[in-house]
Amino acid sequence: MINQHTITRYEDTEKLKRQGVLLTGPAEAVKSVIGTSIILEERKIGKQLHVMIDDDYDDSLITRTEAAGIKIEKAPLQDYLVNLTKKGDDESMNTLKGPFKIIIKEMNPTFLWNIGITIALMGLFIVLSFYTDGNEHLGITFGPFYVIFLVYPFILMKAYKCILSLGGTRKQYMIATFLSIGIYLVLSAIILNGLYFLSPYVLNQGYIFHMGDLVNESNPFLYVWIDVLWMFILFGIGVLAQTVYFNLGTVRTLSVGAVLLIGSLATVFFCGPRSPLRILHY
Incomplete structure (x- = not known):
């Protein structure tokens, strides 16, 4: 379950169901390829930066991420927050x-x-x-x-x-x-x-x-x-x-x-x- 504090950060909770693009990689590399994309959520766990951007992005993003060796995948924002929270808890408890x-x-x-x-x-x-x-x-x-x-x-x-x-x-x-x-x-x-x-x-x-x-x-x-x-x-x-x-x-x-x-x-x-x-x- 998503923490209620996380949900209330958005004016419309329907935004949590939106499809986004998740970029995962070193902080400097991820920031360099984001460009003008709309960031839905951003968190750093260890040395990895996890950024969920809006699904509406330019085609060059795929090329830039592949060149930088950044992992890219599509997922609803809600699933991303749940999985990332669990991952952060597990890593912090290790x-x-x-x-x-x-x-x-x-x-x-x-x-x-x-x-x-x-x-x-x-x-x-x-x-x-x-x-x-x-x-x-x-x-x-x-x-x-x-x-x-x-x-x-x-x-x-x-x-x-x-x-x-x-x-x-x-x-x-x-x-x-x-x-x-x-x-x-x-x-x-x-x-x-x-x-x-x-x-x-x-x-x-x-x-x-x-x-x-x-x-x-x-x-x-x-x-x-x-x-x-x-x-x-x-x-x-x-x-x-x-x-x-x-x-x-x-x-x-x-x-x-x-x-x-x-x-x-x-x-x-x-x-x-x-x-x-x-x-x-x-």
């Missing part, structure tokens, strides 16, 4: 470029939103630093990024279905996903640590907590590495949860989750240090 672009397109909006939220949090902490007494804890900036890496596997499921529908493979999806996640992990860690190491210079009082403060080291690379590890671990937990949800479905996943939650609460309540059983025992 490499990692297509899946990678789809994954990036899915991840980019939420990543930009998280940058905005994190900067807004930093601005809030700067304001609060003027109203605190002493070296008080103001808050954290890593929350939005940590949460989004936990949620990313669920967001990328839409990209998974899209890649497979366009002829991609699960292997391409996995490779493109981990490449994209690797890029965003590094960028997120740089942004978080940049704000953290900048905080002493912009905060009037107080400090921002970083997970690296739990270790007795001040090496900035260690702080970056800790952020990368935490976000990767959270992404792994999200992948595990998404895998269970994908294979079991909504009802079974919620049922298993409820059982695990009840079991955990029961364990804490009956086996914990303040459980009724221990209190009665003593």
